[in-house]
Amino acid sequence: MIEREQADFFLAEAYNAAVRAGAKIMEIYTRYDDFFVSLKADSTPITIADKEAHTLIKHFLSATRIPLLSEEGRDLYFDERRGWDLFWMVDPLDGTEEFIKRNGEFTVNIALMVDNRPYLGVIYIPTTETIYFSDPDRGSFCKTAVRPEMSAEYTISRIFAGARRLPVVGERNMPMKVALSRSHESEQVREHIRRLQEQIGEVQIVEYGSSLKMCLVAEGSVDCYLRTTPTSEWDTAAGEAIARGAGVRVVSLGGEPLRYNEESLENPPFICLTKYLSGYEWQQ
16 A cells, blocks of 8 residues: 555656656757667667666666666566566657657656556656656646756646646547557558447547557547557556546457566557547457
8 A cells, every 4th residue: 555645756756757868868869860779679679768768767766666667678587576566667768769750759658556557657758848647546637848857856746736637628529539559550450440430430540659649548639549569568557547547448459457567568459448439349
């Protein structure tokens, strides 16, 4: 059981770590001509910004004395982490492909996991100076004009000052908006879109990179986000915390909750949808 004072401390630490990492990423994004791109073992790209942001977040969150599982520190053995009941789940730069393309659609994702479930989450979009965050008791929020700062020291009162509670859109969009990945699509997704059109009517497709899509569903500006191509647990943990805090469902296409701290760290195909789609028959 996490007490209120502890929860506030953890949220502030995650918030400040995300903003500081965003500052480091933007320094590289705006000043470097070469991002020193290489390929990881799974053939996905990694840049100097991924590595620098990981190092910064790991160092900053070390003050909490809570173990950390990060995309750039994924080499922890399952036997070492399987007994964790409290840990950080981090993607220091979600949307590396978007970062390389310089389209601005990348985020910093930090989630606190309790009993292998997302307890609170922070997602920072440094290019737009927008941050989304959740608190298990207060709900989910969005705040703008949060500048990337290497020395960010937001207190809990400053974090909530001027923040908007999610969702900010209180009804279904007309036509309904479905978010898809800008860089990853599949025939399975296209089949679901066809089924959705048969049941609901006109559907507007919007494409975004990174976990920004889950934030937009939590916000209500998008009604649904469907993903069938591979993702990892750090891609969804913070976004799920924020989505659930806004009353949004995040489940596998079989209708099951996403599971975390699994041996493979890979997610099944999943859907993220607002309450206005409760009648949509999306299950496999």
